[in-house]
Amino acid sequence: MTEQALKVLLNDLSLEEKVMQLVQLPGVAYESGAAVTGLLNDTAKARTLRLAGSTLGIWGAEKLNRLQKEYMENHPHHIPLLMMLDVIHGHKTVFPCPLGQGAAFDPELTERAAAVQAREAAADGIHVTFSPMADLCRDARWGRVMESTGEDKYLNGLMAAAMTRGYQGKNLKDAGSVAACVKHFAAYGAAEAGRDYQNTELSEHTLREQYLPAYRCAVEAGARLVMSSFNTWEGVPSSANPWLMQTVLREEMGFSGAVISDWNAVGELVPHGIAKDEKEAALLAMRAGIDIDMCSGCYEKHLGALVEEGKVSLDMLDAAVLRVLRLKNELGLFEEPFHGAAPDKAKAILGAAEHRSLARKAAAESLVLLKNEGETLPLKGGKIAFIGPYADEKHLHSAWAISTDREDGVTVWQAAKEAFGQEAELRLAPGCLMLADGTATSLEVFTCPDAEKENARLLAEAKEAAAWADTVVLCLGEHFHQTGESASKVDIGLPEPQRRLLNALKPDCKRLAMLIFCGRPLTLQAESEASHALMICWLPGTEGGHGIMDVLTGREALSGKLPMSFPRHVGQEPLHYDQYMTGRPRPKEGIGSFTSHYLDCPNEALYPFGYGLSYTDFRVSAIRLSGDQLAKTGELTAAVTLTNTGKRAGTAVLQLYIRDLVGSRVRPIKELKGVRRVPLQPGEEKEITFAITEPMLRFWTVNRRMESEPGDFQAWIGLDSSTENTAFFTMTE
Ligand code: GLC
Secondary structure, eight states, X not given: OOHHHHHHXXXXXXXXXXXHHTEEEEGGGTOTTOXXXXXXXXXXXXXXXXXXXXXXXOOOXXXXXXXXXXXXXXXXXXXXXXXXXXXSSBSSSBOOOHHHHHHHTOHHHHHHHHHHHHHHHHHTTOOEEOOOBOOOOOOTTSGGGGGSXXXXXXXXXXXXXXXXXXXXXXXXXXXXXXEEEEEEETTGGGBGGGOTTOOBOOOHHHIIIIISHHHHHHHHTTOSEEEEOSSEETTEEGGGOHIIIIIIIXXXXXXXXXXXXXXXXXXXXXXXXXXXXXXXXHHHHHHHTOOBEESOOHHHHHHHHHHHTTXXXXXXXXXXXXXXXXXXXXXXXXXXXXXXXXXXXXXXXXXXXXXXXXXXXXXXHHOEEEEEGGGOOSOOOEEEEEESTTTTOSOOSOTTOTTSOGGGOOOHHHHHHXXXXXXXXXXXXXXXXXXXXXXXXXXXXXXXXXXXXXXXXXXXXXXXXXXXXXXXXXXXXXXXXSSSTTOOOSOOSOOHHXXXXXXXXXXXXXXXXXXXXXXXXOOOHHHHXXXXXXXXXXXXXXXXXXXXXXXXXXXXXOOOOOSSOBOSSGGGOSOOSSOBOOSSOOOSSSOOTTSSOOSSSOSSOSBOTTOOBOSSOEEEOOOEESOSEEOTTOEEEEEEEEEEOSXXXXXXXXXXXXXXXXXXXXXXXOEEEEEEEEEEOTTOEEEEEEXXXXXXXXXXXXXXXXXXXXXXXXXXXXXXXXXXXXXXXXXXX
């Protein structure tokens, strides 16, 4: 439809039809088997089913095409229904969780992965995905760090833009595209004490410098929706915060698409104590610029009356409805309500071989090797025992992989048998239960009658296998439902039964390679000391077993880097490499009194942001700058010569960091400003350059605007954030 035709349609709608276009009903209102990803309130009435503008949590071409057909026939103006779903890291083919994709430092691969996810979701009738999640995450106690790409705004921006491009493709009308919804605006990751849904306490300068940039990258990449977050900023929840949702998002960032609240976030303005009742909540949300009310019922029940009472102007209502109609129009739904979805087509697309091979490559690229003493890895054959609750676990994805089939997953054990065949002797032993009996996860309480007896049985079997093996591959990790939404933890170590297993097996292991499955940084000091090799596998997805085995056998190179700092102790959280400078920095050597330190723990991470080993060795030459003066309109080049000094091919992830030595506000001790993935054959060397320009040096100054300030700067180029390969330059006026 043309814009003009949309406006004619808008003007022809009744007040009730307009209001209902802003109402999103839970999928269970239409389909009993729909996914429920939030708190349910009183279910929709038949009238609202007929008029609601969108729904979420249902998928399947046949089901959604039938629903769309019935819905449009019953709608007075035959307006199509928007179908939305959380396709966070995969629909049928599941890719590594976003934190694992962050670890790959490969936006190009992430864009291709998002395109596959969109193709599969669109084939199943989905029009909008609630992704990318662009929240900056610095506190590993928060379960949703799993859904982010980590603690760095630059990396998060690259990834959020890549996902947006991948989901939306060239044209939203294309059958393989879905609209991207960037979330959770804003600063949801700063929940106090890492506890989900908590308030945030952030200065405007930290919000602008650190938390907002990645959302902006997704908006600039063309994301068609933004989701308002549950949390407050400066004491006002986002869904009632006009400064955030209008001034910052629409006026400063230029966002023109639709804003949708998070699930029931409008209704939760009442328990927040911001609205005295649901009617006031609806009023505050409309004034803040929330176009679609996800599943709270506030708009459905009160928005019509608010308009009739003149508290919400018809213009404000029409503007919101027009944004929703435009979105449906951009997707081509008025002309093609099924958006190309068809059951026979879906069968060929869902789980296609090329999708799985990309997921296998993504899983391999996401792995981060933290330790590899005596070249324990790659595995050399012989007698290998795969032990632990993750050794033969199919569920290698997160609680958000709601539309996949767990049985599609490839386990480490399955992949090992395929990879080694008769070339090695293999044994499998689960070793222990994944969790202690009665442990809570975000979805259920883990129970196992006679847990102690079962763990004793499993341990005896595991000890025998460990004693038999030349190498033990110990597959441990946090439960896949202990990360994600509503999964904050104060203890971010391995579950107790697994720590006991490790302690019991240690004496029996000749060589011990540990694989850790997790959706957050864990405290792994003991595990690191006990193992000869330590690899972070995140939640690697459907092809996780194959991707891991490709790396364990050396068929795939290792290139993963940590997208979040791994702490020594949970007490260090929130922990991030780009901390602001303090007036009493701890000295490099020793502790020094009256300096910023802990009495009982070093300040530094156990493994820092950007760290990850390879199977080969790389030498980075001293950094070379093309000059020591940067003119405001000029450009400096920072270069190194990178050499593969090892015996294997490998891909290095070179990182450029910059520090502003003196600013009108405190400045981070260093900030990531560039990334290069550099494949090198053994003995090969390449000169790698990064351009340094003035816009890279801007921050929120005391003039309350993003600008650079002349002065002295320090640049580093290295293989992780702790690099000391540095040079200095000055930016002149
Ligand atoms: C959830 C999440 C959000 C998700 C939405 C719809 O509460 O906070 O990330 O997209 O509801 O499922």
